[in-house]
Amino acid sequence: MELSSDYLREKLQRGLEAEHVEVEDTTLNRCATSFRVLVVSAKFEGKPLLQRHRLVNECLAEELPHIHAFEQKTLTPEQWTRERRK
Amino acid sequence: MSASLGRAAAALLRWGRGASGGVLPGAGVRAASSGAGGGGQAEQLDAMVKKDKVVVFLKGTPEQPQCGFSNAVVQILRLHGVRDYAAYNVLDDPELRQGIKDYSNWPTIPQVFLNGEFVGGCDILLQMHQNGDLVEELKKLGIRSALLDEKTDQDSK
Numbered sequence: 001m002e003l004s005s006d007y008l009r010e011k012l013q014r015g016l017e018a019e020h021v022e023v024e025d026t027t028l029n030r031c032a033t034s035f036r037v038l039v040v041s042a043k044f045e046g047k048p049l050l051q052r053h054r055l056v057n058e059c060l061a062e063e064l065p066h067i068h069a070f071e072q073k074t075l076t077p078e079q080w081t082r083e084r085r086k
Numbered sequence: 087m088s089a090s091l092g093r094a095a096a097a098l099l100r101w102g103r104g105a106s107g108g109v110l111p112g113a114g115v116r117a118a119s120s121g122a123g124g125g126g127q128a129e130q131l132d133a134m135v136k137k138d139k140v141v142v143f144l145k146g147t148p149e150q151p152q153c154g155f156s157n158a159v160v161q162i163l164r165l166h167g168v169r170d171y172a173a174y175n176v177l178d179d180p181e182l183r184q185g186i187k188d189y190s191n192w193p194t195i196p197q198v199f200l201n202g203e204f205v206g207g208c209d210i211l212l213q214m215h216q217n218g219d220l221v222e223e224l225k226k227l228g229i230r231s232a233l234l235d236e237k238t239d240q241d242s243k
Contacts, residue, residue: 030154049206049210049213050204050205071155071209072209
């Protein structure tokens with residue numbers, strides 16, 4: 001198990017059937033392995049924030065214990081489209 | 087017997103008031119839960135998160151947060167004028183630090199509880215703040231957000 005942005009991106013993409021995933025390695029800001037992710041997936045539809053974040057947490061259950069700080073943004077495809085228009 | 091129950095209750099009341107940061111109590115109260123780490127601790131945490139309407143687990147204290155995410159939670163609560171909340175400093179107690187993660191099945195600190203229910207971490211609180219949900223949730227708890235008293239046109243965002 002490696003902890004690279006690419007690895008996480010792929011895992012999230014597969015695990016959440018995501019339309020779009022961005023993974024940013026924020027380690028330098030946090031002085032320890034840290035990531036910020038954006039996941040866009042239809043699986044989030046109808047789900048409140050906490051549930052969405054738990055889905056992401058479950059997807060990365062193996063990796064999270066080794067990650068010090070983790071930020072996540074979870075959007076449905078519709079929300080993502082709207083956000084990009086801004 | 088009632089005297090010792092009274093003492094335990096008093097110890098419970100001393101926990102986690104904002105200013106003192108708060109830690110899990112020492113041997114006295116833990117012994118009361120028959121020593122079994124797992125079960126006893128879950129009950130204690132359950133009591134902690136239900137004792138106050140707004141409960142946060144932070145790295146550091148509201149006066150001196152030790153982490154950017156914990157600080158964000160403190161600042162958001164401050165923006166909404168929420169002053170009366172319980173804040174527990176996980177840096178003071180490694181068992182608390184791990185225990186609360188197990189309790190809420192959530193991997194990181196800070197953790198925010200409203201009305202005894204786990205709401206999320208800093209990301210979620212920030213989004214709730216931005217989309218107006220936090221004002222609503224506070225209202226349900228009988229807390230009027232200070233932001234409602236500000237007359238700005240930020241609300242239309």
